Amino acid sequence: MSAKREAPAPPEPLTPLVDAHTHLDSCGASDADSVAVVVDRAAAVGVGTIVTVADDLAAARWAVRAAHWDHRVYAAVALHPTRANALDDAAKAELEELAGDPRVVAVGETGLDYYWPGKLDGCADIETQIEGFRWHIDLAKRVRKPLMIHNREADHDLLTVLLDEGAPSKVIFHCFSSDTNMALSCVDEGYVLSFSGTVSFKNAHDLREAAQVVPDDQILVETDAPYLTPHPFRGAPNEPYCLPYTVRALAELRNQDPVELARITTANARRVYGI
Known part of the structure; x- marks a missing residue:
């Protein structure tokens, strides 16, 4: 069994940056002090603002606490689609x-x-996921906050549900992983596409082509840490401080100056999230 790869060395700073989607609780942060350590490490390379995201109810409670512990941290709350079978009345009320x-x-x-x-024990079935997605769409509209979407192999149905329900005014496709046709469909609807370290993977041909057609005012960057560490560090632990690696890879792909792309994505994140 191979040893776990060491964490990447800090990149050259690139500022300002907003990590539009990460999971601080899964990066080893547990309390105010450990959150500050992770955020300080990110701030040292220009990542001055972080959105930490929940995928279950316990993580949602923790994300909100973390956002109150550190002014550089904001939260997003929901139940991940695979956990939609836990969306009972009590969970809805708390969310x-x-x-x-x-x-x-x-x-x-x-x-x-x-x-x-069918692969993961306890995973919500598709019908339950769709019901949960509809409820979250309605919640986002009621609280007047952006809807942050996880999409895996569900392009057609996801767009259909958004159209059927009526999308909120701001929709973010986190860790966009589809092709150019899907990207253009999202762009046409005014949705925002967020790119993670996967855009740096040389074998992600469809995704890399899609990243080139997104307009400047509809693009965000994220780590989705501790997952999806950018090339050439695949398999190593990811953290918000690694975001400049992804931004530089994305800038090269889009034939943009990394400093300018950092400025653009930061302005977009501040506008979309209202921060």
């Missing part, structure tokens, strides 16, 4: 309360995941 917190800047991550049903 509504959490979503109203002023430190919460989005409802997410929600959406559809057609990869895991």
